[in-house]
Amino acid sequence: MDCVERIESLTVEDFISKKKNKPRVFKTLNADKYTTTCGSYCEWDRNVELGPVHNSVPVPKEDEHIYSYYDALQYTLYETNYPETEDRTHTPRSDPPESGATIVVLSSPVECMAILLEGGRTCPGDMMLVMSTTWLTTEDSDRGKNLRTMYVHKAITFDRGGRTYLDVFSPPRRVSYFMDFFTRGITDGQRNDGEELEKDLDCPTSSSLNLVRRTDDKVLTRIQMAEAGVGYPDTLAFCYRVPYEYEAPEGAAIKVHKLNQKVGVENLVVDEVVCFLARLSDECERVVVKPSGVMWHGSQGVTFHNKEDTEGISRTVLDLLSQIEPQDCVLVEDFHAPPTGAGTEGLSFRLRVNVCRGLGDNPEATSYICGVGQKNSPINGDNTKPQSLETTMRQWGLENETENLKKTLKEGSETLLRRIIEHENRLDDEEKGNVGAQTDVIGIDYILSKRNGVYAPIGIEVNSHDCTINCQLYEFMNPDLAGLSVGPLIQTMCERSQRYAMSGKVVVVVGAGGSSKKFIWPAAKKENIRVVLVDCLPNHEIPDVARYLEYDFTDHTQDETHAKNIVQMLLKHGAELDGCCTFWEDCVPLAARICDMLDLDGIGLKGAMIAKKKSSTQNTLCDRTADIPHFPRTYLYAERCHHIENECDLENAEKSVEFPAIMKLEYGSSAVGVKLVHDMGEAKEHLSSLQEKLTCEEDHPGIGLGYGNSMLMMKYLEGTEHDIDVVLYNRKLVAAFVSDNGPTKKGFFTETAACMPSCLPKDKVGQIVTAAYQCCVEIGLVSGAFNVEMKMTPAGPKLIEINARMGGFYLRDWIKEIYGVDLLRCVFMTACGIKPLINKPKPRYQMMGVMCVPSVHAPIFKNSQTYDLIKNLHTMGHIRYNAIEDEIEDVDFETEEPMCNIAVHAGNVAQAKEKLLNFCTLFHLSTEEYDVNRFLGNFKENMI
Numbered sequence: 001m002d003c004v005e006r007i008e009s010l011t012v013e014d015f016i017s018k019k020k021n022k023p024r025v026f027k028t029l030n031a032d033k034y035t036t037t038c039g040s041y042c043e044w045d046r047n048v049e050l051g052p053v054h055n056s057v058p059v060p061k062e063d064e065h066i067y068s069y070y071d072a073l074q075y076t077l078y079e080t081n082y083p084e085t086e087d088r089t090h091t092p093r094s095d096p097p098e099s100g101a102t103i104v105v106l107s108s109p110v111e112c113m114a115i116l117l118e119g120g121r122t123c124p125g126d127m128m129l130v131m132s133t134t135w136l137t138t139e140d141s142d143r144g145k146n147l148r149t150m151y152v153h154k155a156i157t158f159d160r161g162g163r164t165y166l167d168v169f170s171p172p173r174r175v176s177y178f179m180d181f182f183t184r185g186i187t188d189g190q191r192n193d194g195e196e197l198e199k200d201l202d203c204p205t206s207s208s209l210n211l212v213r214r215t216d217d218k219v220l221t222r223i224q225m226a227e228a229g230v231g232y233p234d235t236l237a238f239c240y241r242v243p244y245e246y247e248a249p250e251g252a253a254i255k256v257h258k259l260n261q262k263v264g265v266e267n268l269v270v271d272e273v274v275c276f277l278a279r280l281s282d283e284c285e286r287v288v289v290k291p292s293g294v295m296w297h298g299s300q301g302v303t304f305h306n307k308e309d310t311e312g313i314s315r316t317v318l319d320l321l322s323q324i325e326p327q328d329c330v331l332v333e334d335f336h337a338p339p340t341g342a343g344t345e346g347l348s349f350r351l352r353v354n355v356c357r358g359l360g361d362n363p364e365a366t367s368y369i370c371g372v373g374q375k376n377s378p379i380n381g382d383n384t385k386p387q388s389l390e391t392t393m394r395q396w397g398l399e400n401e402t403e404n405l406k407k408t409l410k411e412g413s414e415t416l417l418r419r420i421i422e423h424e425n426r427l428d429d430e431e432k433g434n435v436g437a438q439t440d441v442i443g444i445d446y447i448l449s450k451r452n453g454v455y456a457p458i459g460i461e462v463n464s465h466d467c468t469i470n471c472q473l474y475e476f477m478n479p480d481l482a483g484l485s486v487g488p489l490i491q492t493m494c495e496r497s498q499r500y501a502m503s504g505k506v507v508v509v510v511g512a513g514g515s516s517k518k519f520i521w522p523a524a525k526k527e528n529i530r531v532v533l534v535d536c537l538p539n540h541e542i543p544d545v546a547r548y549l550e551y552d553f554t555d556h557t558q559d560e561t562h563a564k565n566i567v568q569m570l571l572k573h574g575a576e577l578d579g580c581c582t583f584w585e586d587c588v589p590l591a592a593r594i595c596d597m598l599d600l601d602g603i604g605l606k607g608a609m610i611a612k613k614k615s616s617t618q619n620t621l622c623d624r625t626a627d628i629p630h631f632p633r634t635y636l637y638a639e640r641c642h643h644i645e646n647e648c649d650l651e652n653a654e655k656s657v658e659f660p661a662i663m664k665l666e667y668g669s670s671a672v673g674v675k676l677v678h679d680m681g682e683a684k685e686h687l688s689s690l691q692e693k694l695t696c697e698e699d700h701p702g703i704g705l706g707y708g709n710s711m712l713m714m715k716y717l718e719g720t721e722h723d724i725d726v727v728l729y730n731r732k733l734v735a736a737f738v739s740d741n742g743p744t745k746k747g748f749f750t751e752t753a754a755c756m757p758s759c760l761p762k763d764k765v766g767q768i769v770t771a772a773y774q775c776c777v778e779i780g781l782v783s784g785a786f787n788v789e790m791k792m793t794p795a796g797p798k799l800i801e802i803n804a805r806m807g808g809f810y811l812r813d814w815i816k817e818i819y820g821v822d823l824l825r826c827v828f829m830t831a832c833g834i835k836p837l838i839n840k841p842k843p844r845y846q847m848m849g850v851m852c853v854p855s856v857h858a859p860i861f862k863n864s865q866t867y868d869l870i871k872n873l874h875t876m877g878h879i880r881y882n883a884i885e886d887e888i889e890d891v892d893f894e895t896e897e898p899m900c901n902i903a904v905h906a907g908n909v910a911q912a913k914e915k916l917l918n919f920c921t922l923f924h925l926s927t928e929e930y931d932v933n934r935f936l937g938n939f940k941e942n943m944i
Helices: 012-019 061-079 113-122 193-197 209-215 218-228 266-279 310-323 389-395 399-425 469-477 487-502 520-526 556-572 585-598 605-612 614-622 647-654 680-693 762-778 811-819 823-831 854-862 864-875 909-922
Strands: 103-106 127-130 136-140 148-158 164-174 177-180 235-240 254-259 286-292 303-306 329-334 347-357 363-374 386-388 441-451 454-463 506-510 530-535 547-550 579-581 641-644 661-665 675-677 711-715 720-729 732-741 753-756 784-793 796-803 846-852 880-883 900-906
Touching: 103 113, 103 148, 103 487, 113 127, 113 148, 113 469, 113 487, 177 193, 177 487, 209 218, 209 399, 218 235, 218 254, 218 286, 218 329, 218 399, 218 454, 235 266, 235 310, 254 266, 266 310, 286 310, 303 310, 310 329, 347 389, 347 399, 347 469, 347 487, 363 389, 363 399, 363 469, 363 487, 386 389, 386 469, 389 399, 399 441, 399 454, 487 823, 506 585, 520 530, 520 823, 530 556, 547 556, 556 585, 579 585, 579 823, 585 605, 605 614, 614 641, 614 711, 614 762, 614 796, 641 647, 647 680, 661 680, 675 680, 680 711, 720 762, 720 811, 720 823, 732 762, 732 811, 753 811, 762 784, 762 796, 784 823, 811 823, 811 846, 811 880, 811 900, 846 854, 846 909, 854 864, 864 880, 900 909
Parallel strands: 103 127, 103 177, 235 254, 506 530, 506 579, 530 547
Antiparallel strands: 127 148, 136 148, 148 164, 235 329, 286 303, 286 329, 347 363, 347 441, 363 386, 441 454, 641 711, 661 675, 661 711, 720 732, 720 784, 732 753, 753 846, 784 796, 846 900, 880 900
């Protein structure tokens, strides 16, 4: 396929080029409507093999356009300063994906460059453009009857920095997410070979033929607009053979006629048009007639009419009815005149809002792009140039309206996608068209109109998953905004892919833990992760897991023997294991030993052993004094500690640790037994008291007494306290979430309050995240989710301790709620050797919570009416309630720990604080002894 054409007449530039012995080559390219993206030249190598991987596979007729697709890709890369695609087909890729994700977009690059490039940034090497159905195969699935699994043999993979590669995969990679653009509607009828391919897939898909029918149905989406409180034109619709019912809310200005035939409806059309026009307000002078359906886009068939032209309107409706297909509609709607301003006479603009389904199925409006055109002609993305909403409003002299308009657009557009999601959730798999189909992105077209003296956005239509091209054009013209429109979509693609990759994995969990860990088992089951639980529990406490193996490992001084015995049990039962982990502090070294013996990915035995012994953690880090060119020296985060077994050890410690000092259990958790001592007398008294009360695991289950009751002494650190929950994969930082803690109870160190996201200045957040990461990897932690406790002292972060397991209590819940990231899934994934794909998620809101302790709050929670009210407020989403134990028990004041956390969320720190204080006052949680206002005092923007 030679596209080289020599040009004989030379310009000055050509002459200079020839003098440099660099003959200039001009190339001409041909493409039809769907792939017209190339100019008068190409500066790339077209000598690439784009055919099927196997010669035995016939090349379909549709692939006659494949070199035009390739040219379109290279043309885009060339003019936007990305490197040319590198052909690596001579060296097939054989390694499995580190992330477990293989995201395939079947398309010409024209529609999806923003998706592909942002995917390359988020999941490098796992975002793939497939330009021929011959590059894909399907086989019978192992995940359900009549389902098919898709494999990709060849693709153009997208990497960081816009680098792309033409790759062949041997063995082929299992597709974990599929996005199909090779449909008749999207390609203007050029091809539809993707339609058959997407049927009955077992993997997640972006929309489906059936769902696209619904999102492109202007009648259905206007009903959803009415439900969402989004403005829309008064509408009369004639719908031909639509297989579902339209249920407009009461009072909606939408009238629908479902037709089973196109002939013999002339009188109905005329009568309904007359009645419709009579109902329109006096402000309406014109109407619009338009078709609706997957093939009717780009303003095709749209006409404008004077309201008095009843005959012309009816004739146009009947003409369109003769052309539409089953499941299409013809609409008559009132025309909303655009606002006028100086210099905008005769002009109007269309506004496109892109909305992505973000993490946790939360809709996120990402971009607001306008196109300016003639007032009396249809305006669409093909006949306008994209510009920002802010610029457009200034052009119309409406800059004072911008903030309110954007707020209205955001709220309405996100609510509309939420209604679409709710609608799809009520459909069965057959109605959806695919077991993994769901709408992950939409584009909503609005016009701005002024009615009754008020400016308001009027929703015109919803566009399906091929809606990102106009935002893509805007981002190419404004490179600093690259990926803005599709960021949440890419994260959802990654999350769904990784959920698919984890489905069916078998993971050993060592130790069930207490009541606060009960959420693990239903969450794992929902994700189809098969848990093999190892523990020794009463029958009534055994959770619903795939397999339960009974073993008593209470005495953790014998962990090496326990690990050997558990491994033998697992091998005896023939379990095919993908990973092993624990969520219970006492079981961290034991789970690490099992991983080591079975050669499974995990947190790392060395790191687990050092982290479990707090003095070893600090002292190991104190020895890390070498220069690091990219980070501060690690020893700066640590303080020397002294292991305490008896009074003799205390006296030795006194020589190097100044009073006041901190004493705490060497292997403890939940701050039980932590105390500030001011002199040797207090230190000896505390050692004696604690070792008398806490002798073994039964004295206080879950705080680490299975390893003994030895203690440590270290320097007391001034400053604010913070939790840093980090996710590591192969010693690389994947994500980190920082929360702030309020001042601890006087005399002890029981946690009192918390706030997330952190109120620290941005550079301090970076400082403390880096410190937490360095401390984790320098003691030998490898992969997993870890909870790091630090003080932000006047001189910077200092380590308190590292918990080599997922943060407990409320932390997983909060992080999932605020950022949409599930630490539980991250633990299971890293245990199975899969790197979580987390792309700097933005917080959705501010959370702030207070701890309740038995010594103060037990009477309140023992009141059934109060307790029920609190639980109901949690269920309704007004508060977050996280309990440590099911039952409220009286405990020793000196060793008590929080019994629950009650939190609120708001738009900012000040609002959250006010909301929480009001709640605490209402429920009498704040007392003179337990002053919540004081506990929340440090929580303010840019706290130091």
